[in-house]
Amino acid sequence: MKILYLLTLAILITGIAQGQPPKKRSTQTFNSRATNAPGGNFLDKQWWLGLKAGANLSSVTIDKRYSAISPVNYPTVNTDKVYDEFNAIGSQVTLEVSFYYKGFSFSFQPAYRHSVFTYTNSFEWSDPENANNQLTLTYASEQKVDHVETPLIFKYDIIGNKLRPYVQLGIFYSFLINANKSVEVSGTDYASGGVNQFASDPVIIGAKDLFADNYWGLLGGVGANYNLGNVRLNLDIQYRKGMSLINATENRFGSDRLSGIGEAMDDIRLNNISLSVGCLFPMRYLASGFKTLDQR
DSSP, rough: OOHHHHHHHHHHHHHHHHHHHOOOOOOOOOOOTTOOOOHHHHHHHEEEEEEEEEEEEEEEEEEEESOOOOSSSSOGGHHHOOSSSSSSSEEEEEEEEEEETTEEEEEOOOOOOOEEEEEEEEEEEETEEEEEEEEEEEEEEEEEEEEOOOOOOOOEEEEOSSSEEEEOOOOOOOOEEEEEEEEEEEEEHHHSSSSSSEEOOOOEOOOGGBBEEEEEEOOOOOOOOEEEEEEEEEEEEEEEEEOOOBOOOOGTTTOHHHTTOOOOOOEEEEEEEEEEEEEEOOSSSSSTTSSSSSSS
């Protein structure tokens, strides 16, 4: 009797349990829209990693002028170098690592930068006993220099929409990798009974010893990010102002070939305008089914 009672009680409990509707499992996932809604953790705090590349133009600021030749019959200023402003195209490749928080970004952007600047200077020789015996020479120099840069940059997004323009300020420190100089000599000879114009083949030498091992400067600029799904397309414009000398003062007359043609580097600081395009990828909570920033 006791056994029959226990069996009956077990059957009743089983029937009641089977008659209840099953509990609904939560469908919320780690990357759900609730987690990533505007103002959520994903959108307000993010690491970005990307690569960008582009072109640059350079100019120099002169601190002090030097020459390997000192004229005696006309002012020294006539031999000063005339620097071209932003006329020769260089290039750069940049790796960007940025931490973003509610419109503000702190960015580390190591880069390989190839800079080019050009200048000319002229000399004149004349016979004091015969004014018709003259020789004028013009030296056209092209300087190419390669650096690895380590900038630290602070950025602020002006508008937090799909297209996000920003302003930026920062500081950079550059390390010299390589440098080359090309000098082309041309002139006019009035002393050979006529007017003869001539031009020599360029003198190309390694010029790494003429440059400082490192220099530093300040930068500022504007740019814009365009959110496309889970990535950002980037357009970046920067102006770099050199704050220390780019040349090595101790090796100014160190090249016999350059000194022989009257070439000596001035004390200069390098300035640079660059334009880059690239692509950035989010590093936190990346999921193929979620569009990271299109909601804003």
